[in-house]
Every structure is written in structure tokens, then in C-alpha cells.
Amino acid sequence: MKPRLNPYKAAPEAIKALTLLEGFTQASGLDRGLLDLVKTRASQINGCAYCVHMHTREARAHGESEERLYMLSAWQESPLFSERERAALAWTEAVTLVSTSHVPDDVYDMAREHFCQEELVNLTVAISAINAWNRIGISFRAVHPVSQTAAA
Secondary structure (H helix, E strand, O other): OOOOOOHHHHOHHHHHHHHHHHHHHHOOOOOHHHHHHHHHHHHHHHOOHHHHHHHHHHHHHOOOOHHHHHHHHHHHHOOOOOHHHHHHHHHHHHHHOHHHHOOOHHHHHHHHHHOOHHHHHHHHHHHHHHHHHHHHHHHOOOOOOOOOOOOO
């Protein structure tokens, strides 16, 4: 795959605005590990290889286990995730797939059991931000770094 354009060079102010939103999510008080899971899961759903690569590496650097990262795409079938994480992942999937899910009431109710109102808004902003990054990465064909030993 070949990149279409470099959005950082083409529209630096737009990327700066999105970077500021990312800064907000990091300072929102939500657990860093939870944010790593949410970013990775949304990126998996959207099929953004660049973001999956980035966020799984970040998650590992923040102490996330390989096993939980491997199981993230099947979190509903795995006992490795806490109830709060499950609520966040269900919310992530519903918000990411909003055009088809319309964020069902049962998913909202589960999220509200584990997140106060402010946390849920902050989580939704974080999900919205990663979805924006995914759309930029996919639209402009961002290519994740590849080591020579991993290249096909």
C-alpha cells in the first residue's frame, strides 16, 4: 500500500485541532489502559492498520498483556476483561458503529452502571477522536512502520 498524502503537511491546523482533542482525552481522568483498549478496539473495527499498530504498541508500553491484546477482538467471549472494561468496549463498538447500532439503550444502561455522566461523555469524546484518526489514516492510506524482519 502506498500513502495518498501526508495530512500533517497538507493541513497542519486540522491535525493540530485533532491533536488538541487527543490531549483532552489523555487528561480526562479515564484510565490510560482503558483508553488503550478503546483505541485499539475502535481501530480494529474500522480496519485501520496504522492505528492498530500504534495503539497495540502503546498498550504494551503501558503494561497491557499480549494475551489481552490478542483477545480484544473477541472480548465478549473472554473472561480477561473487567465489567468496567466490558462496558467501555460495548460502548466503543456501539459508538463506532453508530450508523447501524444507533447506540442501543441496553449498551447505554451497561455503560452508565460503570461510568458517571462526565466519564461517559469523556469516553465518548475519546471514541470519537480515535474514529476521526482512523478515518484520516484509512482515507489517506497511512502505512504503519514495518521492520525488515516482519516484512513479507
